[in-house]
Amino acid sequence: MSALTWTGVVLLVLFLLLAVFGPLLAGDPDAQTGQTLAAPGMEHLFGTDHLQRDLFARAAEGAQVSLLVAVAAVAFGLVVAVPAGLVAGYFGGRWPDDLIMRVLEALQALPLFVFALFVIGITGTGDSQLGPLPLTSTTKVVLLLGVGFIPYFARVTRSAALVEVQEDYVDALRVIGVPRWRVIAGEVLVNVLPPVLVQAFLWLGVAIFAESALSFLGLGIQPPRPSLGNILGDATGYMLLGAWWYSIIPGLVILVATVGFNLVGDGLGDALDAHGHR
Amino acid sequence: MSVISAERLVKHYRIRSGGRRPDRVVHAVDDVSFELAEGSTLAIVGESGCGKSTIARMLVRLTEPTAGRILVQGRDTVDRRAVQFVSQNPWSALNRRKSIRHALEQPLAVHGLHPGRAARAARVRELLDLVGLTEEYLDRRPGGVSGGELQRVTVARALAVEPRVLVLDEPTASLDVSVKALLVNLLADLRRRLGLSYVLITHEIDIARHLADRVAVMYLGRIVETGDAEQVFTDPRHPYTRALLAAVPGIGSREPAPLLRGEVPSAVSPPPGCRFHTRCPMAVDACARTEAALEPGPDGRRVACLRLDDLTAPPPFLNDPS
Numbered sequence: 001m002s003a004l005t006w007t008g009v010v011l012l013v014l015f016l017l018l019a020v021f022g023p024l025l026a027g028d029p030d031a032q033t034g035q036t037l038a039a040p041g042m043e044h045l046f047g048t049d050h051l052q053r054d055l056f057a058r059a060a061e062g063a064q065v066s067l068l069v070a071v072a073a074v075a076f077g078l079v080v081a082v083p084a085g086l087v088a089g090y091f092g093g094r095w096p097d098d099l100i101m102r103v104l105e106a107l108q109a110l111p112l113f114v115f116a117l118f119v120i121g122i123t124g125t126g127d128s129q130l131g132p133l134p135l136t137s138t139t140k141v142v143l144l145l146g147v148g149f150i151p152y153f154a155r156v157t158r159s160a161a162l163v164e165v166q167e168d169y170v171d172a173l174r175v176i177g178v179p180r181w182r183v184i185a186g187e188v189l190v191n192v193l194p195p196v197l198v199q200a201f202l203w204l205g206v207a208i209f210a211e212s213a214l215s216f217l218g219l220g221i222q223p224p225r226p227s228l229g230n231i232l233g234d235a236t237g238y239m240l241l242g243a244w245w246y247s248i249i250p251g252l253v254i255l256v257a258t259v260g261f262n263l264v265g266d267g268l269g270d271a272l273d274a275h276g277h278r
Numbered sequence: 279m280s281v282i283s284a285e286r287l288v289k290h291y292r293i294r295s296g297g298r299r300p301d302r303v304v305h306a307v308d309d310v311s312f313e314l315a316e317g318s319t320l321a322i323v324g325e326s327g328c329g330k331s332t333i334a335r336m337l338v339r340l341t342e343p344t345a346g347r348i349l350v351q352g353r354d355t356v357d358r359r360a361v362q363f364v365s366q367n368p369w370s371a372l373n374r375r376k377s378i379r380h381a382l383e384q385p386l387a388v389h390g391l392h393p394g395r396a397a398r399a400a401r402v403r404e405l406l407d408l409v410g411l412t413e414e415y416l417d418r419r420p421g422g423v424s425g426g427e428l429q430r431v432t433v434a435r436a437l438a439v440e441p442r443v444l445v446l447d448e449p450t451a452s453l454d455v456s457v458k459a460l461l462v463n464l465l466a467d468l469r470r471r472l473g474l475s476y477v478l479i480t481h482e483i484d485i486a487r488h489l490a491d492r493v494a495v496m497y498l499g500r501i502v503e504t505g506d507a508e509q510v511f512t513d514p515r516h517p518y519t520r521a522l523l524a525a526v527p528g529i530g531s532r533e534p535a536p537l538l539r540g541e542v543p544s545a546v547s548p549p550p551g552c553r554f555h556t557r558c559p560m561a562v563d564a565c566a567r568t569e570a571a572l573e574p575g576p577d578g579r580r581v582a583c584l585r586l587d588d589l590t591a592p593p594p595f596l597n598d599p600s
Contacts, residue, residue, distance in 0.1 A: 167370045167373075168365045168366075168367055168370040168371040169370065169371050169372055169373045171335075171340050171363070171365070172363060172365065172371045172372075172432070172435070173384070174340060175338045175339070175340065175358070175361075175362060175363040176358065176362070176384065176385045176388060176435070176436075176438075176439065177358030177359070177385070177388050177389060177439070178384065178388050179388075187373050187376070190373070190375045190376070191373070191374070191375055
């Protein structure tokens, strides 16, 4: 394992510790401490914000929210993209492949933030109803990011599947009489999944970053629920007032998370390349 | 009754040229017929690109013929048990992330054979035993097993559904020489014990010689000579068969192997008349115009050559010292 990967592991562990155990240690992120914009110190590790809330509790809770949103968005993207990419790859070059790829291209042609503005513009930033389904602002972010990821995940799946269906076992199983869907879902899938999951891991970093950007702009997770992005958004006015920690702390957490996921994802990819080939 | 037969099989692949140019057509297989008697082996030999693997894919119904029929025990239906397939590369023919146990149980599960855990396990042991492997292989994955042993696994998998015919597509081509002989002996043994029939697709003449009762020699999608294996191998008639056998050390000519002139023409636009005339040392003008039918000769073999009557003499290039 390279030094870079080790760095990634350290960063990722730090982030996960904050996101998983931070909220348990820190207590209520909305509680008022009586100190406005206190600098980081022994009493408040990360300082406090303009509403007298402890920034460690806010950052920990925000990290947890951001992580959950990222995991849910990537999972949603995978659930749709992997079957689509598998079918496209299995039928490479024939009409099911063409159909799926054209739909994905249409989806990809829409920039994520334009699409997000459009959806949030129509439905508002608060809770809304999609038919019988209640949609909170958090679920909207998950769906938006997830849909945005589908073309990328599907492409990775398809290209892995295109290579895999060249293997003789795909033909051999057809001759034995194994139905086509079982060849795809039971045999090709297990060989296609590892590279796709590595890719998905890399995209967890992207998802945290994108969620932060949406929330920073006020389109994502809505206050009072903290997320790394909306804490950073709240902090914008206070940087010039000398409360540097208010911006630096959530910004640093976002940095640690995205760099951590990226470096570890790269390391996983290298490890898979080294062991995956005969 | 023949256990499997091909009637005037044709396979043309269309290649899209794009734009307004007409599509090109690859003549992979043209008008190929043969019959396989119960318990016998037909070897289809020829250079790579002659269409022999396309025939294998049609026989196991992975590719539909453009024209013609395949009859299995007299019926033109897709029978996923009667005809089974062993391909060239055993590493690729088995899923690298699945155990050998999975590979052997799968055909049983798909066809509902030997239901119940105990019965299925017993059948898997029996299959391993048939191909001379032990139970210790069951939980391994293909990565840790040698090529010869893996090819035995693919044979066992094919036998799991109790087929009548095995289509063997270059079964020994990716194996070490020492392992080849073992597999050939195993195949001969299985054919005798289980009453199997083989269609053996190979470019390795010595393997064909060991296993085949009958042989069909293909050139550019057509059969140019077919007949009793011993006859064809010891006394080839068609100029192409002679050249092919002369190229094998120790068979046919003892002289240094004379090479055919030129390249195999493209299957996209096969030469008119006899497809071999562009490289044939005996070609006359008529060969470029007229295609010879696969005529039955007096000894039961069929040869597609206009100059059949002149073919008893060795072709001039075999004696050519240059």
